[in-house]
Amino acid sequence: MSALDDPLLIAGRSSSSRLILGTGGFANHDVLAAALHASGADLCTVALRRLDPGARSILDVLDAAGVTVLPNTAGCFTARDAVITAKLAREAFETDWIKLEVIGDDRTLLPDAAELLEAAETLVDDGFVVLPYTTDDPVLARRLEDVGCAAVMPLGSPIGSGMGIQNAYNLSILIERAGVPVILDAGVGTASDAALAMELGCDAVLCASAISRAHDPVAMARAIATAVEAGRLARAAGRIPRRRYAEASTTDVGMPNLAVPGPEAVGAE
């Protein structure tokens, strides 16, 4: 069986794709629909904001594509706001699933660890399937797992920065120690970042800006989906160890003697 046949399992839900599409940043719903198709994703995030009765609902696009909606708590800075937002999302979308974001700083959009853990515990106790956006700190990830989160979603670098995976060592330790799926959630800038995440052992990659703000979002969706698969296959295949010096791939045995014979060399062999 190929590593690609092994479905992503989160809280008992099976997913054929290991790329989760964040829907933020697309120029319009048509581009989103085309990129969604190209990505192969079957799980997509949405955010909650004051309703604009005149606007076409993004749910029309997602429902037509047959994908599952994963609401988030984007923009929340306190545990209380995040918990209320999650409850609004449960009412709006009839789902217990929540991508929990509790932000601590509006320039870096880095998670607020204390508020995040408090919100996660409250929501798990209320029956939510909680997928928290977290830092690449293995200890915080373990704390989130301990309170019952169904997965952890560490960043590679800040949201929308496109800076890739800035601390592969932390991320590797987090993955080794995690007992729940690990989904890289922020920082992907291009396909190679997604491949690296999967090579390091992530179970899935969530990607929004790298696709939605690419020059050609549909082509980038395909590129990143392919990279996620390539990284998954490479992880399962087992990479060679890194070494400081070369190791010839061709044997020295049987090298011909190509020296031009001099008078003293004749018969030396």
Place this chain on the structure above:
Amino acid sequence: MIVAVNGTATEIAEGATVAAVLVHLNLPSAARGVAVALQGEVVPRAQWVSVAVRDGDRIEVVGAIQGG
């Protein structure tokens, strides 16, 4: 009475329910993807027809947008 609907002061009939506010504003109350908070607390959909709004209340009506 005056209630703040998504931040806008709005004249609503005395004793109106949450459902009546949505109808008054032509908001698609039946549509999936809509949720309501009254005074900072979630009002479950099943209670929209029974929960009354009071003068000065703050009501937030939210729906899905692109994000995350």
